[in-house]
Each structure stands twice: as structure tokens, then as C-alpha cells.
Amino acid sequence: MRIWVTGIGVVSPLARGAAATMERLVAGDRAFAQLSSFEIPEARARIAAEVAGLRAADVAPPGEDEGWSRTDAMAVLAAREALEQAGLEPRHADIDLAVGGTTAGMFETEELLAWLSRDPAAITPLKRMLSHPLSSTADHVRAALGPFRRVRSICSACSSGANAILLGAAWIRAGLSRRVLAGGADGLCRLTYTGFGALGALDPGPCRPFDRRRVGLNLGEGAAFLLLEPEHEARARGAEPIVELRGGAIGAEAHHITNPEREGTAASRVMHDALRRAGLTPADIDYVNAHGTATPLNDAMESAALRRCLGADIDRVPVSSSKGQIGHTLGAAGAIEAAITSMAVARGIIPPTVGLEEVDPACELVHVTRAREANLRAAMSNSFGFGGTDTVLIVAQPEQFPPPPGAAPVRRSVVVTAAATVGPLGVLGSHGSDAYLGPGSAPLEQGIDFKPGDHLDLARARRLDRAGRLTTVAIQTALDDAGLGEAARAEPALRSGAEIGAIVGASFGSVDASTAYMRRIYDKGAKYASPADFPNLVPSSPVGHASIYLGLRGPVFATTDLGATAESAMSTAIELIVAGDATIMAAGSVEEASPMIERCLGPVCSGIVDRGVRGEGASVLVFENEERAHERGARPLARVAWWSAWRGDGVHALSDAPPPDGASSCVFLGREEPRNALCLAGSRWADIPRRVMAPRVGDHEGAGGFAAAAAVAAIMRGDLSSALVLGGAPDRGYAILLVAPGRA
Amino acid sequence: MSDQEVRQQLKELMVSELNLEGKKPEDIEDASPLFGEGLGLDSLDALQLAMSIEERFGVRIPEGDEARPIFASVNTLVEHIVKSKASA
Numbered sequence: 147m148r149i150w151v152t153g154i155g156v157v158s159p160l161a162r163g164a165a166a167t168m169e170r171l172v173a174g175d176r177a178f179a180q181l182s183s184f185e186i187p188e189a190r191a192r193i194a195a196e197v198a199g200l201r202a203a204d205v206a207p208p209g210e211d212e213g214w215s216r217t218d219a220m221a222v223l224a225a226r227e228a229l230e231q232a233g234l235e236p237r238h239a240d241i242d243l244a245v246g247g248t249t250a251g252m253f254e255t256e257e258l259l260a261w262l263s264r265d266p267a268a269i270t271p272l273k274r275m276l277s278h279p280l281s282s283t284a285d286h287v288r289a290a291l292g293p294f295r296r297v298r299s300i301c302s303a304c305s306s307g308a309n310a311i312l313l314g315a316a317w318i319r320a321g322l323s324r325r326v327l328a329g330g331a332d333g334l335c336r337l338t339y340t341g342f343g344a345l346g347a348l349d350p351g352p353c354r355p356f357d358r359r360r361v362g363l364n365l366g367e368g369a370a371f372l373l374l375e376p377e378h379e380a381r382a383r384g385a386e387p388i389v390e391l392r393g394g395a396i397g398a399e400a401h402h403i404t405n406p407e408r409e410g411t412a413a414s415r416v417m418h419d420a421l422r423r424a425g426l427t428p429a430d431i432d433y434v435n436a437h438g439t440a441t442p443l444n445d446a447m448e449s450a451a452l453r454r455c456l457g458a459d460i461d462r463v464p465v466s467s468s469k470g471q472i473g474h475t476l477g478a479a480g481a482i483e484a485a486i487t488s489m490a491v492a493r494g495i496i497p498p499t500v501g502l503e504e505v506d507p508a509c510e511l512v513h514v515t516r517a518r519e520a521n522l523r524a525a526m527s528n529s530f531g532f533g534g535t536d537t538v539l540i541v542a543q544p545e546q547f548p549p550p551p552g553a554a555p556v557r558r559s560v561v562v563t564a565a566a567t568v569g570p571l572g573v574l575g576s577h578g579s580d581a582y583l584g585p586g587s588a589p590l591e592q593g594i595d596f597k598p599g600d601h602l603d604l605a606r607a608r609r610l611d612r613a614g615r616l617t618t619v620a621i622q623t624a625l626d627d628a629g630l631g632e633a634a635r636a637e638p639a640l641r642s643g644a645e646i647g648a649i650v651g652a653s654f655g656s657v658d659a660s661t662a663y664m665r666r667i668y669d670k671g672a673k674y675a676s677p678a679d680f681p682n683l684v685p686s687s688p689v690g691h692a693s694i695y696l697g698l699r700g701p702v703f704a705t706t707d708l709g710a711t712a713e714s715a716m717s718t719a720i721e722l723i724v725a726g727d728a729t730i731m732a733a734g735s736v737e738e739a740s741p742m743i744e745r746c747l748g749p750v751c752s753g754i755v756d757r758g759v760r761g762e763g764a765s766v767l768v769f770e771n772e773e774r775a776h777e778r779g780a781r782p783l784a785r786v787a788w789w790s791a792w793r794g795d796g797v798h799a800l801s802d803a804p805p806p807d808g809a810s811s812c813v814f815l816g817r818e819e820p821r822n823a824l825c826l827a828g829s830r831w832a833d834i835p836r837r838v839m840a841p842r843v844g845d846h847e848g849a850g851g852f853a854a855a856a857a858v859a860a861i862m863r864g865d866l867s868s869a870l871v872l873g874g875a876p877d878r879g880y881a882i883l884l885v886a887p888g889r890a
Numbered sequence: 891m892s893d894q895e896v897r898q899q900l901k902e903l904m905v906s907e908l909n910l911e912g913k914k915p916e917d918i919e920d921a922s923p924l925f926g927e928g929l930g931l932d933s934l935d936a937l938q939l940a941m942s943i944e945e946r947f948g949v950r951i952p953e954g955d956e957a958r959p960i961f962a963s964v965n966t967l968v969e970h971i972v973k974s975k976a977s978a
Contacts (some may be wrong), residue, residue: 344937344941401935404932404934405932405933405934599911605910605911673941674941674945677938677941678908678937680936680937722910
């Protein structure tokens with residue numbers, strides 16, 4: 147099956163609009179100017195590539211802009227342009243949405259959080275908090291242009307936008323989506339500006355990618371979306387392809403939270419993988435749009451990785467980085483650069499690397515410092531993020547190459563081979579998590595009694611914050627249970643079989659740590675921003691740390707979706723395996739005890755005002771390709787018989803769910819909420835017994851992950867033959883049907 | 891502040907700021923290398939340490955290559971802090 151890109155939308159620091167951005171890139175213009183969105187006394191750099199004159203009010207419904215962010219504004223404009231270019235009306239019913247990002251409404255809420263932390267009695271200006279969670283960007287794109295059916299918010303730091311595009315492609319290849327609007331958006335904020343400053347990663351002047359004198363990056367902001375559809379769907383409605391999205395790959399370096407692996411072996415492996423999945427070889431690649439941040443480490447690593455991957459073709463393939471013109475747009479970068487790469491191929495023009503004057507001997511490549519025309523049959527776009535999350539996309543001229551491998555949509559079967567929870571009852575493996583189904587007391591207000599030293603080598607885990615440790619212990623326990631712990635720990639050279647990936651998110655990110663980080667800056671100045679704390683504030687940091695500690699080298703990222711964060715991660719893992727993009731995935735969520743979430747974010751964003759003790763905990767299930775699990779002799783504990791994700795009130799969402807299996811079925815819920823009843827009403831699952839986890843595990847956003855783990859344990863014991871894990875949050879829901887492994 | 895006081899405070903700072911779990915300030919040797927084989931610190935630790943030394947002692951540590959000899963060991967760091975404070 148070929149996937150066509152039929153629409154591109156870009157909001158960049160150079161221009162609003164994809165074509166206008168490309169023209170200015172080709173002209174060699176640079177967008178750097180004095181930072182104007184905010185002031186940071188004592189900041190190490192004062193320039194940035196901003197999207198000028200854009201406010202949330204420009205896209206928000208009249209009177210509603212208080213809960214919207216600048217990131218939302220960029221996302222909506224770019225998404226609308228992509229739809230328009232594809233010839234699709236907004237409100238089109240049959241489109242899915244995948245959005246990558248890192249900061250969402252941090253700019254709009256960071257001062258507020260610092261202020262709230264100074265004055266615990268302060269009344270929360272509730273509406274503005276709506277823009278804080280990562281998922282708010284997707285929610286607001288949906289509000290402006292929806293309905294959208296399946297919606298996902300993804301973070302893998304600076305490769306987020308590229309990962310969203312690959313997830314969209316996976317949905318199409320698995321036959322789950324007819325059209326996907328996929329991309330990323332990220333607005334500048336004080337947190338990222340001071341954080342990259344603290345890391346010594348900012349160039350005070352315009353940056354110099356691949357130059358001998360390069361000292362760092364410049365930050366930018368923006369958004370981009372691609373409209374993806376399978377060739378036959380596009381043809382059926384008379385749409386033209388801009389380029390073909392051949393495919394790509396996601397992989398983790400399992401090396402260091404901020405520094406790339408110097409030799410570029412992991413990045414080169416992901417490039418190789420991307421080429422293989424695209425059905426191409428280095429000889430087919432005519433252009434590389436590099437990550438090219440202009441930091442000393444990235445550019446040397448990326449050059450080494452390109453040399454390893456492209457071999458002799460390294461002397462032929464032109465390479466350029468757009469970051470010398472638009473800066474590093476973080477969570478949007480992978481999407482913006484995918485858009486630029488696509489336009490380069492479609493127009494036959496190579497955009498330049500601006501700022502490069504004297505090539506670093508460690509970065510000897512075919513550099514392009516002035517735009518030039520060339521026939522580009524296929525091109526590669528690289529994105530690398532904190533935690534060592536590498537993503538590589540490949541686009542090509544339509545029809546230039548035979549269809550990529552796996553021509554027809556194939557849906558692979560998915561089994562669960564382990565479950566683990568870290569909660570009020572301690573660290574429990576597959577057997578144990580149904581302990582929460584028995585009678586017992588409510589969890590304690592102050593969080594769980596979790597002793598990381600009992601499970602982790604603290605010298606190695608010293609950089610992990612509480613969320614990182616909870617996540618790592620949950621994944622480690624589950625992998626050991628699945629008989630995969632040793633495989634993950636083996637030296638890369640000795641590894642056999644598939645790489646293990648992980649998807650774990652937190653509903654609101656590390657709110658309290660972000661607040662504490664910003665308080666230091668407001669109270670003491672930007673020079674006291676903590677370089678060690680900053681990387682832990684990225685939504686994907688807990689799972690990134692876990693991948694480094696445990697040696698996970700498959701797809702590693704976070705998904706977040708308010709009170710359905712665990713369900714969104716599990717669904718995404720299932721989808722990647724179904725599409726053949728992953729083989730073994732640990733997936734779930736982590737929630738820390740958090741005064742800020744209890745006080746303001748939970749009530750306003752999740753619409754939960756009156757609830758029990760929130761508590762904290764982490765949970766993951768291990769999902770595997772059934773065939774591959776069988777090959778390695780694993781014993782499946784349950785099979786994924788059906789799953790669904792939806793937006794809206796959930797009425798009729800279960801209409802195509804397989805029926806329950808009489809007396810040995812059960813519905814597992816994280817939290818008891820009216821929307822669950824609405825969803826179950828009228829379905830064949832309406833009268834099935836329900837078990838609710840929150841009263842025992844804590845009334846937190848990750849309770850749904852515990853519900854899934856308890857369901858697995860109950861099936862494993864033979865108490866149940868099928869279990870429907872149902873979870874949701876305002877305007878969204880997920881359902882996963884787990885059945886005993888032998889059952890159809 | 892005496893050399894000894896600076897040394898003690900610096901080691902306490904290292905344990906707390908770098909989360910050297912399970913280590914006590916007296917476990918950190920004065921002359922051992924901080925990076926690589928010695929204490930096993932890396933560039934991110936160096937940044938965090940430089941920031942917290944400035945916060946605690948009011949002493950700036952230069953960036954880049956100039957920082958290398960200063961970060962060689964506890965001894966060299968103490969020497970830099972004491973010298974900078976004296977000339978301030």
C-alpha cells in the first residue's frame with residue numbers, strides 16, 4: 147500500500163503557510179530576532195525564532211481564548227491549511243488526528259503555577275489551566291476543525307512531530323484509518339528557553355549547523371501537519387499526491403538523557419530500519435534534511451550516523467539543516483521538517499543550511515549552503531529527542547519506486563504477556579494485581595510507600611525522579627515477568643530478536659517539578675535554572691529514563707490523554723504492533739502524588755471535583771505480536787480481541803464490540819464516572835458486572851492501567867474468560883477487550 | 891571560609907545536587923578524578939555542579955575548555971573556589 151501526502155500546512159517563524167515558508171527557506175532568510183514573547187533577566191541568549199503576532203484569540207471560539215494557548219493557535223492554522231490543500235472541508239467526518247508536542251500551554255500557565263505555589267490560598271484562575279496538559283493541543287484542534295474519530299497526543303521530546311506522522315502511517319497501514327491529519331506543534335516558553343540555556347545548548351547569536359565554530363542551537367516555535375491517506379482513498383476522491391510517505395522508523399538509543407551517543411550507532415540503526423521499511427536503499431536517497439541542531443554533540447553524532455548508514459553514497463547525497471533559519475522548534479520540528487522535506491522532493495529544490503561557513507571536519511558531508519534545484523527521488527528527514535528517541539522518515543516522488551513492502555493492510559494479532567503495577571499494595575507482577583479487587587482500605591493521602599532502592603541500582607538511577615523510578619520499576623517488573631528482562635539487559639552485540647519499546651505517559655506531566663523549576667527562575671534568576679532538573683520536565687522523560695536504565699531500544703515515547711492516559715498508551719502500543727511497526731511494547735501510565743493536580747489541574751481539566759484520595763502509581767502491560775511471542779516460547783496471559791478509541795460522549799461506542807462470555811465476563815473501570823454508564827447503556831455489556839479500581843488504587847488518572855492489570859490477573863487465574871477494560875475522560879473514551887488466550 | 895569548610899560544603903553539595911545516592915560526603919576522595927572512572931560524573935553533572943557552586947559560593951566556573959582543569963577533582967574545585975573568593 148502506498149501512503150500519499152495530499153496536504154501540507156506549516157506555521158513557521160518565517161511565514162504562515164507551507165509555500166511561503168518554503169520560499170523564504172529557499173531564499174536563505176533567517177527568522178532570528180530579539181525575543182519578544184517574554185523577558186528573562188540574566189538569560190544566556192536573547193534571540194529566538196518566534197511566530198510573530200499570533201495569539202490564541204486568533205483561532206479560539208469568541209470569548210474562549212483564556213483556555214487556549216499560542217501552541218493551539220499555530221496547530222489550528224497549520225492543520226487547517228493541510229486540510230484545505232488536500233481539498234477536505236473542516237468538520238470532515240472521516241479523519242483521525244495525531245499531534246506531537248512537548249510544551250502545549252506551558253507559556254500560558256508557567257507564571258500562574260509559580261504564583262499558585264507561592265500562595266497556597268490563591269484562587270485558581272481555572273480556565274487558563276485548560277491549556278496546560280499536552281493533550282489540550284489535540285483537543286483544541288478538534289474543537290476548531292473536528293470531529294476527528296481517533297485522536298492521540300504524543301511526546302518523545304524533539305522527535306514528537308515525526309512520531310505523530312509515523313503513528314498516522316501505522317493507522318493507515320493497519321487499515322484502521324482512512325485519513326490522518328498528523329503533525330506537531332510547540333510554542334516557546336520560559337521553561338524551555340531557560341532549560342536549554344542551563345544546558346549550555348544555546349548560541350547567543352544565529353546558530354551555525356555543522357560549522358567548526360558552532361556552539362549551540364537557537365530555539366524556535368511553530369507547527370506543521372501532513373494529511374496522509376492511502377493511495378486508493380485519495381484517488382477515489384480525485385486527490386493528487388504531493389509526495390509519497392514511504393515509511394520510517396522509531397528507535398531508542400538507551401544511552402543518556404540529554405547527550406546523543408557519540409558514534410551514532412543507534413541513529414544509524416534507525417536510519418537503516420527506516421530505509422528497509424521504505425523498501426529503499428541508500429542509492430535511492432537524493433537528499434537528507436538533517437536534525438542539525440548546531441549543538442557540538444548532535445551535528446558530529448548525526449554526521450557519523452549518516453556516514454554509517456549511507457556508506458559510499460555519503461559523497462553523493464546532499465544534506466541540509468533548516469535550523470539555521472527557523473531554529474529548533476522542539477516538538478514541532480519533526481513535523482515541520484517532514485513538511486520541508488516533502489516540499490523539497492515535490493518541487494525538486496534543496497533548501498540550504500544557513501549559518502554554515504566553515505565545515506567541521508567531524509561533519510564532512512555534501513553540504514548545501516545555497517538552495518539549488520535537483521531531481522530528488524527520495525529524501526530522509528531525521529529527528530532526535532531527549533532520552534535518545536530517534537525517528538527517521540522517508541518520503542519519495544509518487545510512483546517513483548515500487549510500493550513499499552507489506553503492500554496490503556495486514557492486522558497482526560496482539561497478546562498480553564505480562565502486567566505490573568506499582569501502587570498502594572507495593573510492586574506487583576502479572577499474578578498480583580487482582581489483589582486490588584479484594585476488600586481493603588483506601589490508599590493514603592500522602593502517596594504510596596515506594597522504596598526505589600529495593601528494586602533499582604540507585605547509583606545508576608540517580609537522575610530518575612519519582613515518576614521515572616515508578617515507571618522504570620513497573621516496566622522492569624513486567625519485562626521480568628514476561629521473560630524479557632535478560633533480553634533487554636544484554637549487550638547490543640549479543641541481542642537477538644526484536645527490540646523492546648515502551649509507551650508511558652502522565653496525564654499532566656511533571657507539574658510540581660515544573661513549578662519548582664520555574665520558581666527558582668522567578669525567585670533567583672535564569673542563571674540558577676537547573677540543568678539536571680530540566681530534562682525531567684519533558685512529558686516523555688519517565689519512559690525515556692526507563693529506556694536508558696533497562697536498555698529498551700524499540701519505539702519509546704509518551705502519550706497523554708487526561709484521565710485516559712493509560713488507555714491511550716495501551717491502545718497506541720496495540721496499534722503499532724497490529725501495523726507491524728513494533729513487536730514488543732510495554733505500555734501504561736505513571737501518576738505522582740501532586741498537590742498542583744489535586745488543587746487545580748484535575749478539577750478543571752478532567753472535570754473531577756468530588757473524588758476520593760488521589761494517590762499515585764504506575765502500571766504497564768506488555769503487549770506482543772502473537773506470532774513472535776509464540777516463536778520465542780512466551781506464554782500469553784490474554785489476547786486483545788478488540789479495542790476502540792473514540793471522541794465524544796461514547797454513546798454507541800461499544801456497538802461493534804464482541805459480546806461478553808456469559809457469567810465469566812467482567813467490565814474493568816479505573817474510575818466510576820457517569821460517562822461509563824452512558825457508554826455501556828444499550829450495549830451487550832450493559833448488564834455485565836463491573837469492577838472499579840479507584841477506591842483501592844487511588845482516584846488518579848492512571849487508575850485505568852490498574853484496571854487492565856487486574857483484568858489480566860483475573861483472566862490468568864481462570865476466573866474470567868473475557869474482560870472489557872473501559873476508560874475515559876471528558877469527551878473521550880477507550881475500550882480494550884481482553885480474552886483468555888485460547889479464545890477467539 | 892577555610893579550605894576545610896569549602897571542601898566539606900562542596901562535598902555535601904555534590905551528594906545532594908547530583909543525587910549521589912548511598913554516598914556520604916566523606917566517601918568522596920579529594921584527589922580522585924570526578925569524571926569517567928573516578929566518581930563517574932558526566933557533562934550534565936558538571937553543569938549542575940557549576941550552577942550550584944555559583945549559587946552556594948558566589949563563584950563562577952568558566953565554560954568550555956577552561957572548565958576542564960577546574961573540574962579535575964575535589965582538590966582543584968576547592969582551589970578554584972577559594973582563589974576566586976579571595977580575589978572577589
